[in-house]
Amino acid sequence: MSKRTIRPTRPVRKSGSWKGILFFFLFGMLLFVLFRDKPKTILPPASPxxxxxxxxxxxxxxxxxxxxxxxxxxxxxxxxxxxxxxxxxxxxxxxxxxxxxxxxxxxxxxxxxxxxxxxxxxxxxxxxxxxxxxxxxxxxxxxxxxxxxxxxxxxxxxxxxSSNRSYYETRGDRLLHYIVADAGLGGLITAGQAPSSAPERTTTYVESKTLTKNLRQPTDLTAKQLDAYIKKNAPDSPLIGTGKTFKQVERDHKVNAAYLLAHAIHESNYGRSEIARDKFNLFGVNATDIAPGQNATAYTSFEDSIRKTGKFIARDYLAEDGKYYRGAFLGNKARGMNVFYASDPYWSEKIAGILLKMNAV
Structure with missing residues (x-):
């Protein structure tokens, strides 16, 4: 039997793979993107x-x-x-x-x-x-x-x-003030009784009639009427029942009881503020802008706060020889209590608005 020689077959030549072609194409595109000259697309920084x-x-x-x-x-x-x-x-x-x-x-x-x-x-x-x-x-x-x-x-x-500015507006006998300010000082308030000459709307300053009311004169409101106002507007207020204390201070120190109550309402939110709860401080005495809670004067009770602060206001702000006397009325930043009592330039207007709502103007 003759031997059979088995020879290896010649390998088949294959054309280039499509995957390889795609790889080299993408690699070339990458090199083109990386090394080409880039246009300047970043804007230069703004001048100072x-x-x-x-x-x-x-x-x-x-x-x-x-x-x-x-x-x-x-x-x-x-x-x-x-x-x-x-x-x-x-x-x-x-x-x-x-x-x-x-x-x-x-x-x-x-x-x-x-x-x-x-x-x-x-x-x-x-x-x-x-x-x-x-x-x-x-x-x-x-x-x-x-x-x-x-x-x-x-x-x-x-x-x-500026697209938003403060302005005054007259509605009936009320003077409204839309205040644009920061730090919680702004908002729409009733600024007191409108003067007869007040325009319907203006961006210039308007002084309400309530701001010049003599605070040495007693109010016609009784202790019961003061308590009724508190109860109507804040049924949960701890100040309900203090009307007689406000009236007693009015008699003892010649300071209007309705004003004192309006002052306490504004500063303490009807006795419900943190300073009022912690220190019985109803009038913001020594509650400085930087550390109001820490620096505020502490009292033993709400009645103690009313009596001592009423005496202090009558002596230092309403008496002609008082340390901070600039007129015995709420006033503004030019005259009256607001010159030195509060840093809020419209503190007096906010109290005047409460007096108007109380029918105590």
Missing amino acids: YIAELYRDGKVIEEKEFDSFDQAKAFVGQQRGAVQRTTDERYLYLTGSGIGIADAPETLNIYADRTLKKRLTYVAPGSRLSLLTYGEQASRIEIAGLTGYVDSERLTPYPLER
């Missing part, structure tokens, strides 16, 4: 300052600058402002506008631009009418007072950039 020019209540031009002095020079004597782009804070303003009292401390208001004679103070977050902006001192108006403040404590804001 923007100068704005205004006319007829509108922004007519905006221009960026690398320095504050350049932006200020561009504005010149025109109506305009300079804004810092990092925090969108306005640093400079020509003409009138709005000034926001910076936190955290109260803002002092002075008699002139030397900033030496203090007239009063307002809470941080208050919005003042900015009459003239100056780099050291700015002339302002708020709650019936015109004075000067340290410009470093004030954020200027152009009217052209």
Whole structure:
């Protein structure tokens, strides 16, 4: 039998795999994307300052600058402002506008631009009418007072950039005040009895008739009527039954009992505030803006708070020789109790509104 030689067959030549082709195609595209010249798609950062020019209540031009002095020079004597782009804070303003009292401390208001004679103070977050902006001192108006403040404590804001402003509105015999402010100072309030000459609506200051009511005169409301008002508006109030104490203080110290009650209602929310619960403090005595709960004076009872605070107010605020006497009425930031009793520039209006609702005007 002859031997059979088995020879290996010739391998079959295969064409290139489609997977390989796809791999090299994608790899090539990747290299193209990585190494090609890229167009500049990232916008350059904004310049540190923007100068704005205004006319007829509108922004007519905006221009960026690398320095504050350049932006200020561009504005010149025109109506305009300079804004810092990092925090969108306005640093400079020509003409009138709005000034926001910076936190955290109260803002002092002075008699002139030397900033030496203090007239009063307002809470941080208050919005003042900015009459003239100056780099050291700015002339302002708020709650019936015109004075000067340290410009470093004030954020200027152009009217052209403000869409929401405070205003007064008359409805019947009531004067309403829509207050735009920060730190819980704003909102719509009844500001007291409207004067006969008050316009229907205005952004300028209006003094209600209630603000000039003599607080040395007794109220016609009886102790029972005072208690009835408390019960009607706050049935859970711990002040129900204190009407006789308010009337006793009225007799002893010649301070209007209805005013005292309205004051206590405003400051303590009918005796339900934290300070009232913890310290029986109904009138915010020594409750400073920085640490109200910690610094507030403590009393032994609500009656103790009414008696001692009534005596203190009659002596220091309503007596002509009193330490803080500026007139024996609620007033505003120019005269009356509100000059030194509270940092809220419209504290007196909020109490006046309660008196009007109490029918005690």
